[in-house]
Amino acid sequence: MQTNFTPEQLQDPELKVANGILRTCVHCGFCTATCPTFVELGDELDSPRGRIYLIKDMLESGRPASELEARHIDRCLSCLSCMTTCPSGVNYMHLVDHARRHVEETYTRPLPERALRSVLAMLLPHPGRFRWAMRLAKLGKPLRGLIPGQGTTAKRLRAMLELAPEHIPAPQPVTGTHPAEGARRGRVAMLAGCAQQVLDPEINAATIRLLTRMGYEVVVPPAAGCCGALTHHMGRHDPAMATARANILAWDAEIAAGGLDGIIVNASGCGTTVKDYGFMFRNEPEAEAAARVSALAMDITEALARFDYTPSRTAPPFTVAYHSACSLQHGQKITALPKQLLAKAGFVVKEPAEGHLCCGSAGTYNMMQPEISAKLKARKLANIRRTGAAVVAAGNIGCLTQIGAGGPPTVHTVQLLDWMAGGPKPKAIEGL
Amino acid sequence: MIRLPAPKPEVMARRPQILAGLAALVPADALITEELRLRPYETDGLAAYRQMPLAVVLPRTTEEVAAVLRFCHQQGVRVIPRGAGTSLSGGALPLADAVVVGLMRMNHILDINFEDRYAVVEAGVTNIGITQAVAGDGFFYAPDPSSQLACMIGGNVMMNSGGAHCLKYGVTANNLLGVKFVTIEGEIFEVGGTHLDGAGYDWLGLITGSEGQLGMVTEVTVRILRGPEGARAMLAAFSSIPIAGQAVDAIIGSGIIPVALEFMDRPCIHACEAFAHAGYPLDAEAMLIIEVEGSVAEQDALLARIRDICAQFSPISMKVAESAEQSLAIWKGRKGAFGAVGRISPDYLCMDGTIPTGELPFVLGRITQMSEQYGLGVANVFHAGDGNLHPLIMFDANDPASFAKAEAFGADILKLCVEVGGCLTGEHGVGVEKRDLMTVQFTADELDLQRAIKSAFDPAWLLNPAKVFPLEGNKVLDAA
Numbered sequence: 029m030q031t032n033f034t035p036e037q038l039q040d041p042e043l044k045v046a047n048g049i050l051r052t053c054v055h056c057g058f059c060t061a062t063c064p065t066f067v068e069l070g071d072e073l074d075s076p077r078g079r080i081y082l083i084k085d086m087l088e089s090g091r092p093a094s095e096l097e098a099r100h101i102d103r104c105l106s107c108l109s110c111m112t113t114c115p116s117g118v119n120y121m122h123l124v125d126h127a128r129r130h131v132e133e134t135y136t137r138p139l140p141e142r143a144l145r146s147v148l149a150m151l152l153p154h155p156g157r158f159r160w161a162m163r164l165a166k167l168g169k170p171l172r173g174l175i176p177g178q179g180t181t182a183k184r185l186r187a188m189l190e191l192a193p194e195h196i197p198a199p200q201p202v203t204g205t206h207p208a209e210g211a212r213r214g215r216v217a218m219l220a221g222c223a224q225q226v227l228d229p230e231i232n233a234a235t236i237r238l239l240t241r242m243g244y245e246v247v248v249p250p251a252a253g254c255c256g257a258l259t260h261h262m263g264r265h266d267p268a269m270a271t272a273r274a275n276i277l278a279w280d281a282e283i284a285a286g287g288l289d290g291i292i293v294n295a296s297g298c299g300t301t302v303k304d305y306g307f308m309f310r311n312e313p314e315a316e317a318a319a320r321v322s323a324l325a326m327d328i329t330e331a332l333a334r335f336d337y338t339p340s341r342t343a344p345p346f347t348v349a350y351h352s353a354c355s356l357q358h359g360q361k362i363t364a365l366p367k368q369l370l371a372k373a374g375f376v377v378k379e380p381a382e383g384h385l386c387c388g389s390a391g392t393y394n395m396m397q398p399e400i401s402a403k404l405k406a407r408k409l410a411n412i413r414r415t416g417a418a419v420v421a422a423g424n425i426g427c428l429t430q431i432g433a434g435g436p437p438t439v440h441t442v443q444l445l446d447w448m449a450g451g452p453k454p455k456a457i458e459g460l
Numbered sequence: 461m462i463r464l465p466a467p468k469p470e471v472m473a474r475r476p477q478i479l480a481g482l483a484a485l486v487p488a489d490a491l492i493t494e495e496l497r498l499r500p501y502e503t504d505g506l507a508a509y510r511q512m513p514l515a516v517v518l519p520r521t522t523e524e525v526a527a528v529l530r531f532c533h534q535q536g537v538r539v540i541p542r543g544a545g546t547s548l549s550g551g552a553l554p555l556a557d558a559v560v561v562g563l564m565r566m567n568h569i570l571d572i573n574f575e576d577r578y579a580v581v582e583a584g585v586t587n588i589g590i591t592q593a594v595a596g597d598g599f600f601y602a603p604d605p606s607s608q609l610a611c612m613i614g615g616n617v618m619m620n621s622g623g624a625h626c627l628k629y630g631v632t633a634n635n636l637l638g639v640k641f642v643t644i645e646g647e648i649f650e651v652g653g654t655h656l657d658g659a660g661y662d663w664l665g666l667i668t669g670s671e672g673q674l675g676m677v678t679e680v681t682v683r684i685l686r687g688p689e690g691a692r693a694m695l696a697a698f699s700s701i702p703i704a705g706q707a708v709d710a711i712i713g714s715g716i717i718p719v720a721l722e723f724m725d726r727p728c729i730h731a732c733e734a735f736a737h738a739g740y741p742l743d744a745e746a747m748l749i750i751e752v753e754g755s756v757a758e759q760d761a762l763l764a765r766i767r768d769i770c771a772q773f774s775p776i777s778m779k780v781a782e783s784a785e786q787s788l789a790i791w792k793g794r795k796g797a798f799g800a801v802g803r804i805s806p807d808y809l810c811m812d813g814t815i816p817t818g819e820l821p822f823v824l825g826r827i828t829q830m831s832e833q834y835g836l837g838v839a840n841v842f843h844a845g846d847g848n849l850h851p852l853i854m855f856d857a858n859d860p861a862s863f864a865k866a867e868a869f870g871a872d873i874l875k876l877c878v879e880v881g882g883c884l885t886g887e888h889g890v891g892v893e894k895r896d897l898m899t900v901q902f903t904a905d906e907l908d909l910q911r912a913i914k915s916a917f918d919p920a921w922l923l924n925p926a927k928v929f930p931l932e933g934n935k936v937l938d939a940a
Contacts, residue, residue: 029507029807030857051858054802055507057546061586061610070565070584071518072500072545073492081500096496113609115735115799 029053032088041311042126043087049123050084052116053077059110059120064386065103068403073100076110076120083127092134101127103400105393106261107354107386108300112361121300121359122307125260132263140181148392149264152223153254153271159199159226165192187398191429193227200229206236206246213243214289216331217279219302222254224295224425230455231425234446235294235328241450242335244289251278255293257301260308261391272305273314280317283324291321294328294442296424297391300359327356328442329366329423339448343374346460348444349417350377351408351431353424354386366423366441373448380411389430401430409435419444419457432456462509462550462892464926465937467557471514471537478535479515482559485527490565492516501560504542505607506550506893508809508857513540513554520565522640522648522678529676530646532559538922539644541672543584543615546607548798548810549891551619551671555926563614566678569593578637578654580681583614587621590682599684602629605887606795613680620669622887624720624751624794627845629685631887633668640679641667644918654681666913671889672924674917691719691753693787694763697744697776701725701828701840704746705820707773708844711750712817714769716762721845722749722794728839728852731800736793739786741777748844749794751787797841798852805837805854809866812888813877817847826876827851834869836862848886849877875900890928898930907933 031050037043059076060066066075073082079100086097093101101124110120137145151161165188172189175182202220218235225232236246252275260268279291293299302325309318326334348370356362370377388394388404412420412435420438422428432438443454471478479493492498493515503510514537519525532539538558545552545562554560566582567589573579574597579590587608590601604623605611611621617639622631629635638652652664667674698704708721724732724740724747733740741747748770752762767778781787793800801808815823824840831838837854851873855866874884874897884894884901898907911929914921921936931938 051806052802054799054808055503056505056607056799056802057544057610058607058796058799059610060544061588066564067567070562070567071492072562072564073497077545078500082496085496085499094496096494100497115796116802117735118802 029055029084031084037090046087046123046126049119050080053080053118054116056115058115059113062109062113062384064105064107064109064388064404065400067385068400074103079104080118080120080123083123086127086130093131094135098131098135098137101131103397105354105386105388105390107390108358109354109384109386112358112384121304128261128263129265130263132265144181144184144396145262148395149259149262149267152258152392155199155222155226158223159196162192162196162226165189166194166196168192183398184395187401188395191394191433193429196226197229199225200233202232202236203248203250206240206248208243208245209240210243212245213335215245215247215286216290216292217247217249217252217282217288218292218294219252219255219275219298220248221295221298221425222258227425227429228440230443231294231440234440234443234451235292237451238442238446238449239292239331242337244335246292247282247286249278249282255298255301257297258391260301269308272301272308275302276305276309276314276318276321279321279324283320288324290326290331290334291324292328292331293325294423294440296327296353296356296360297426299325299327300355303360327360327362327423329362329369332369332445333365337369337372337445337449339373339445340450341448343448344460345376346419347376347378347415347417349380349412349415349420349436350441351380351387351412351420351422351427352383353422353427354390356423357384366421369445370421370441373445375444378415378417380408380415382407382411387427387430389426391426394430405430405434412436418460462895463931464511464555465931467555468536471535471557474535475514478537481531481535482515482517482528485531486517486519486524490518490520490524492518501542501562502554504545504547504550504552506548506553506891508807508863509550509553509892511554511556513558513560514556516560516562518562518565522642525561525563525676525678526642526646526648528559528561529642529644533644533646533922536920536922538925540924541618541676543612544586544607544610546611547615547619547889547891548812549885549888549893551615551889551891551924551927553892553927561676563612563678570679572684573654574599576654577684577686578681579684580654580679581613583678583680584612587611587613587616590684594684595687598687600687601682601684602626602635603632606798608795613682614677617668617677617680618670618672619887619889622843622846622848624722624843627721627843628717628719633665635683636664636668636680637683638681639664639667639677641675641677643675644923652681656683669889671891671928673914673928675923688753689755690759691751691787692759692763692781693749693751693790694766694778694780695741695790696748696750696770696778697741698746698748698773699744699776701746701824702821703773704748705824705844707748707770708820709817710769710772711766712845714765716765718750718762718766718845719753720749720751721843723747723840723842723844724749724794724797725840727804727837728797728801728841731804731839732793732797734803735796735800736789738789738793739779740793741779744776749790794841801839801852801854804839807857808839808852808854809870810888811849811851811853811870811873812885813849813874813882814886815847815849815877815880815882817844819880819882820844820847823849823876823880827873830869830872834865836865836869843886846886847882849873871897892927895926895928896930898928904933
């Protein structure tokens with residue numbers, strides 16, 4: 029596609045990358061068909077091709093973003109379904125990341141929205157703060173119907189309270205070194221994450237149990253924390269880079285200290301970002317370390333396949349619907365692996381129709397875009413119910429929370445795999 | 461750059477009133493008027509041509525479409541129908557004084573009847589969406605343009621779209637039973653029905669392929685077919701383009717009609733393999749994808765005969781897909797071919813000429829020579845079985861000289877198609893892209909006769925007016 033950047037603009041390394049991405053697009057329109065927001069809203073402006081065009085126009089002109097650009101870019105889930113579909117290989121992820129940063133830096137959002145975004149950016153990446161917020165939200169949840177009005181802010185506040193879990197589990201700290209059981213086969217680092225360890229600490233516990241049982245030492249350096257995805261997707265460049273940098277330095281120190289056979293991520297939204305550190309830091313002093321970290325990053329299912337996961341129990345005869353998180357299937361192109369592992373563990377695995385469409389969770393999307401998110405959730409739940417499965421397995425905490433509220437019980441894939449390899453039965457399916 | 465008719469000054473001057481009038485007809489979220497939000501609607505699958513419209517309307521019902529057309533007719537405002545915006549001939553290119561009417565929100569399946577084998581769907585349902593809706597019961601909708609994932613059935617009707625499997629099953633016209641049709645005056649007609657060949661004149665035949673110039677289609681009734689027992693694709697790789705062309709001619713000449721017989725040359729094979737990982741032969745100058753279907757015995761017999769024929773042309777390799785996944789990957793590469801060329805060239809012009817299959821070796825040889833003369837790369841991927849060429853001319857849109865050369869190269873290819881007894885367009889439509897070449901195919905009298913049909917439906921030439929016919933000699937559009 030033709031672009032109209034001046035030679036001066038192309039001196040900017042970020043714009044140069046954006047120009048390269050735009051020039052790969054041939055405007056064929058295939059991406060529109062598999063974009064959840066285009067399918068729901070039926071407007072070119074809410075399709076990848078339309079957004080690419082809006083972004084192109086905005087960046088070429090160099091003008092500050094306006095409410096209109098913010099509106100359509102904010103409606104993008106960053107599910108990256110378009111990248112799976114695109115025959116030309118357009119890197120939409122890097123383009124929309126660039127655009128989100130441009131919006132964040134040049135457009136002043138209305139005060140209530142700015143406040144909400146700031147609160148989310150302050151709370152979510154910090155487990156301690158987030159746990160307190162969840163406790164308060166739980167108290168406020170029964171009162172959500174009392175929030176007056178049909179305005180965007182009111183809807184967002186109601187959506188936030190709606191998401192607060194009924195039960196907030198006790199914290200299970202995981203920092204430190206978890207030695208391998210029996211002969212040590214290797215050593216890995218694990219991303220402990222942020223929101224996930226508050227909402228469901230059992231996911232990290234199951235990951236550590238399974239890996240140590242398989243003979244891997246698991247280290248969780250105390251200096252590593254949130255991966256930066258939440259703020260990165262809000263366009264908040266500096267905080268995202270700061271948290272990512274902390275992880276890079278912490279893990280690179282572990283690489284130097286004892287060597288690592290992998291950096292294990294069990295929330296695929298985070299995994300997509302950690303695998304992108306190499307790109308994010310390409311012009312930073314930590315470029316080499318970031319590239320090392322990205323090269324070692326792997327989803328827990330990739331690690332289990334590589335380390336030759338073997339079950340030790342006979343699975344109960346119930347059917348598992350495997351929900352393919354967008355960050356896993358589109359962001360990391362991991363599609364068959366989790367299903368193969370679940371089948372190896374002995375489960376009957378079914379895949380819901382329209383598996384390429386996002387469930388509407390998408391980081392903070394279900395709070396910031398509650399209406400579109402609710403439509404996608406209803407669509408996803410209907411497709412899941414048609415499988416007749418008793419339980420839903422997925423590899424991302426966002427999806428598990430979104431689908432779990434109103435659908436069949438949800439568990440992380442690793443919890444089922446740990447169970448079949450000698451771990452406890454996941455609490456969510458105790459009754460089954 | 462293509463010439464567009466001058467905007468009507470009286471329409472441009474009354475823009476605020478026209479927008480207010482439209483706003484009274486559709487919900488607020490169905491009308492787009494801000495310049496910034498109109499921008500992504502300035503083009504379609506032929507991104508080299510761009511023009512901002514006056515406004516965009518996204519109706520949800522036939523009644524809304526009718527109301528908008530009626531209003532535009534009263535106000536003398538031009539209308540550009542739009543589906544998914546995947547046209548490669550610029551079929552949905554706007555005009556500065558025109559309202560784009562997009563049917564993307566009319567995406568519901570209305571009725572499926574397996575007993576009588578038809579489906580009634582809204583015009584904004586994607587081509588593949590029809591097959592997906594009936595596949596669970598073993599049925600499919602046959603025409604399958606490469607853009608079938610995204611392109612919409614209303615657009616398929618308007619362009620009489622084809623696809624790889626049309627060699628056996630025919631194009632849109634052969635699979636269409638009826639449409640709901642809205643005239644520029646806002647009248648709603650039902651044309652055809654739920655069975656083949658309605659009573660009276662064949663209005664359906666006239667509307668199919670009319671490129672949005674006679675009216676807008678909002679609902680479509682199509683024939684659905686029971687799927688074959690099975691299908692298998694094979695790849696045959698050859699050492700030169702003309703030799704592969706001879707193999708195509710020999711297969712068709714033997715009386716075998718495969719379901720699909722597709723051709724790809726070296727640049728295309730490499731680009732598509734990078735996207736689809738289908739195991740395409742990277743050492744070949746040209747490759748054929750040949751698909752047969754039926755019972756296993758039928759497939760085996762046909763594949764054996766096809767292998768024997770190909771063997772006479774010293775193939776580099778021949779490979780039959782061994783699983784459904786392999787077949788899928790082979791087709792994923794073919795269907796994504798145009799986009800995949802985006803990996804090796806920033807821009808391309810996709811030609812769409814049709815020639816007698818006997819002329820394939822000659823025409824392909826000439827295209828290679830022209831590519832050298834113009835100094836522009838060309839990737840060939842096309843429906844070889846029915847002689848429908850799709851040379852993709854690679855150029856750089858950021859270099860105006862390169863674009864001008866590409867346009868001239870394309871025109872030369874299409875002239876060559878007509879010269880050897882073929883036609884300007886196989887399935888993409890004339891649109892705006894091939895408009896000025898119509899004089900190569902038709903005499904002035906023939907063009908006037910066709911224009912008279914358009915005038916009978918739309919005397920003021922409000923519907924998609926700058927397409928299909930050259931502006932020169934148009935008594936309504938070019939009067940000024």
